[in-house]
Amino acid sequence: MQKHNFSAGPAVLPASVLREAARAAANYQGMGLSLLELSHRGPEFTAIIEEANALMSELLNLPDGYRVVWLTGGASTQFYQVPMNLLNEDETAAYVNSGVWADKAIKEAKVFGNVQVLASSKEQNFTHIPKGYKIPKDVKYLHLTSNNTIYGTQLHKFPKSPVPIVCDMSSDFLSRPVDVSNFGLIYAGAQKNLGPAGTTAVIVREDMLGTVRRHLPSMLDYRTFIKENSLYNTPPVFPIYVSMLTLRWIKKNGGLKGMQRRNKTKAALLYNEIDNNPLFRGTVETADRSLMNICFVMEEKYAALEDDFMKICKANGLVGLKGHRSVGGFRASTYNALPKKSVQALVDLMQDFAKRKA
């Protein structure tokens, strides 16, 4: 049975990428060796990481002065590594609290300096993106989360900021064009649009670095990885390789504009169904709806049908649709690699279910 993978992350990857990844795990380029057992200092991995960096630079149209590094530990590591590298104890950083991950980023940053929370939608269970705040001129940076995986909200327009923006783009990285020159630092765990779990991409404007007085362990200093081209120590070879394959796939499929077009089409299809189907309703403010994670629940009077519908989805090969426990209901993650036909399969089931139950 054809599977449709709506998982929030680790998430669906392009079928062609998975085929090539499997081949590389068995026998890399016909060498008679698996990529899993090749030295990271050899010509094969050097070519991989160089191509990954070049593709990242090309797809994001990276301006001069920006560098890409490949780290580990996910966005959760960036929550402390960012302030550790950017914020002195007597300085202040501004944060916008748009979800649990932003909340954790705030908590970790407080240890390294002062944190000013400019706005929060926590009281409304993060059903919208906080807006209307004023960004102080005297803070070191402004931290934003561009997409909130759990709640299904997305920042569709970045604010004009007098200070560098640091952005956690984990769950919408590479899903649309962004003007990187508006950012001082961007980070993203790979396991949504970029690749499998096990690596984290950080894009940083070099002049952001070197201003903190504290001692940084070598492995936590971004400059170590810039200097050594992400090869200071053994990097996560296979996750970086699969990310490189995914970057190739993005390029081949129209780059970030192509991704945005695909993602808009898919999201419109599903949101349209949610809005028109009598059984379901969306959970977030329309203006802030995410194109990556589409959250919806049963209308109250049909709440008892939730399990039924989930079973029907499973029986039809649609997996990963369970909403996060803090929201409930359903969450369809529609990352770059999710084919439109998967969204159509979900919409068809919703329509059929409504015909029978509404």
Added chain:
Amino acid sequence: MQKHNFSAGPAVLPASVLREAARAAANYQGMGLSLLELSHRGPEFTAIIEEANALMSELLNLPDGYRVVWLTGGASTQFYQVPMNLLNEDETAAYVNSGVWADKAIKEAKVFGNVQVLASSKEQNFTHIPKGYKIPKDVKYLHLTSNNTIYGTQLHKFPKSPVPIVCDMSSDFLSRPVDVSNFGLIYAGAQKNLGPAGTTAVIVREDMLGTVRRHLPSMLDYRTFIKENSLYNTPPVFPIYVSMLTLRWIKKNGGLKGMQRRNKTKAALLYNEIDNNPLFRGTVETADRSLMNICFVMEEKYAALEDDFMKICKANGLVGLKGHRSVGGFRASTYNALPKKSVQALVDLMQDFAKRKA
């Protein structure tokens, strides 16, 4: 052509493990989904990490009070994470400097507390394991490196210590039985005997933790990973899976005693040839010779033949034999998964070369 992979790391993995890893990357257990796109919160990965922990516990015969956690960032991350978690600023840790990695561990530890270097073989280019030092009773821990990948030395007998031993076992982890109760903490980057690059195993006695006064970021506090069973955030799913497969393979092949037997046989075969072949000589003191990384060079008067021999090795499918630049010559890494026939192939080439050139 059959390849023989003598790479120092990432290194050879068992052929059966690589086949199964490749299948999982294509289609995990016939689910119609790749393991690379499965949620780390789903039943599939839960089963994987639980089996990995159970196998680790069984193979190492873990005593009560010890916990296994799966981290990222390699041993280089442990160089700072260990003292950050164990050493207060006014306390002292003892280190033995047996190689470049031990040297880096010392450098990173100095930032967090006092470091007393009990012994060092740095002046002799680390050609032996430092011995004959006295371990002070009033230090917080003693840090050792059990195997020095670059130089090919190995600690064959751990000292009796009045303080907990912290050991970097990256390059001989799971290669022989160890009495874990002699250690307070053991760490190992996966990419030698455990699995592919991308995860690090840490085994810690729980009562070692919670004695430092400094603030620890959540992701750097071992207790976070103990509490959350290594699932505080998204772990490196695929590297952990392949490590679990390798643990299964170790169990099936006689456990750590079986590994030790294999490794002794292979190392004896090669060291015997090095000692008897007129063209080659070993580079380290006999008593400290590693069973994992076997370093040798051409005798001085045959030095000009080095490139020749390397070419012959490559032409015969023997790869990864180049010695580290700080030692030169050859390094044959003979980790658990390297078959005896690969060592025999090298020995045969050495004998043939000697017949023609000596």
